[in-house]
Structures are given as structure tokens and as C-alpha cells.
Amino acid sequence: MTTDAHASHGGTHDAAHHGDDGHDHGSLRSYLTGFGLSVVLTAIPFWLVMTNALGNTNLTVLAVMAFAVVQIVVHMVYFLHMNARSEGGWTMMALIFTLIIVIIALSGSLWVMYHLNTNMMPIHDMRQMP
Numbered sequence: 001m002t003t004d005a006h007a008s009h010g011g012t013h014d015a016a017h018h019g020d021d022g023h024d025h026g027s028l029r030s031y032l033t034g035f036g037l038s039v040v041l042t043a044i045p046f047w048l049v050m051t052n053a054l055g056n057t058n059l060t061v062l063a064v065m066a067f068a069v070v071q072i073v074v075h076m077v078y079f080l081h082m083n084a085r086s087e088g089g090w091t092m093m094a095l096i097f098t099l100i101i102v103i104i105a106l107s108g109s110l111w112v113m114y115h116l117n118t119n120m121m122p123i124h125d126m127r128q129m130p
Contacts, residue, residue, distance in 0.1 A: 026081055034078025041071040052130055072102055 045064040047053065054060045076082045076098065082091050 026078070030078055034074060037072060037074045037078070041067050041074060063112070065110075068106070069102065072098065 043065045048060055048063055052060070054063060076095070083095065
């Protein structure tokens with residue numbers, strides 16, 4: 001086997017075994033950026049709820065939901081490597097599917113929490129206390 005044939009075979013062999021299929025697999029920097037954004041996008045809503053910084057429950061719920069949607073986008077971009085140019089349209093279908101699932105999950109969660117709060121909270125009547 002000549003050195004040219006061995007070098008060309010080694011190049012294809014290494015590319016095939018190391019997953020170099022032309023897709024962007026991310027770098028350590030992009031993963032750390034995604035992780036940092038995820039931490040910030042979790043800490044801010046936590047702070048908003050724990051300190052009641054906005055002063056209005058409905059406004060706080062909307063802010064937490066907005067941060068949740070932004071965090072989903074961050075996960076899709078930095079961890080799932082979804083962008084406009086990958087896989088010939090499958091990314092757009094995955095995005096639409098994700099948005100439908102997010103809308104169902106968020107609206108269903110809000111509906112369940114509202115009805116649990118309304119129907120399960122005890123009524124405090126000070127006249128009934130001994």
C-alpha cells in the first residue's frame with residue numbers, strides 16, 4: 001500500500017468514524033453559552049416569583065411563561081443545533097411541532113393550575129373560628 005492510498009483511506013476513515021457528516025455539532029464555547037443562558041433564564045423567573053418583584057400575579061405568570069419560551073428557543077439553538085439552513089426543511093417542521101407542543105403544554109398547565117387553585121383552596125371564613 002502506498003502512502004498516498006493510505007493517507008486518502010485514513011482521511012475518509014477518520015471522517016466516517018468521528019461523525020463529521022457536515023452538520024454543526026457545536027463547540028465547547030457554544031455549549032457553555034447555552035448553559036449560561038439557561039441558568040440566567042431560570043434564575044430570573046425564580047427571583048421574580050420569590051421576591052414578588054412585579055407585584056402582580058398575572059404579570060409574573062406572563063413573565064415566567066415568556067422566559068420559558070425564550071429558554072426553549074435557547075435549547076433548540078445551542079443544544080439541538082437547529083437553524084434555518086439544516087436538513088432541508090425538517091428544521092422548520094420540527095420548530096412548528098415544538099411550538100404546537102409548547103402552546104398545548106403551557107395553556108394546559110395554566111388551565112389546570114387555575115382550576116386547582118379555584119376549586120381546591122379552602123375558604124377562610126373568620127366567623128367560623130372559635
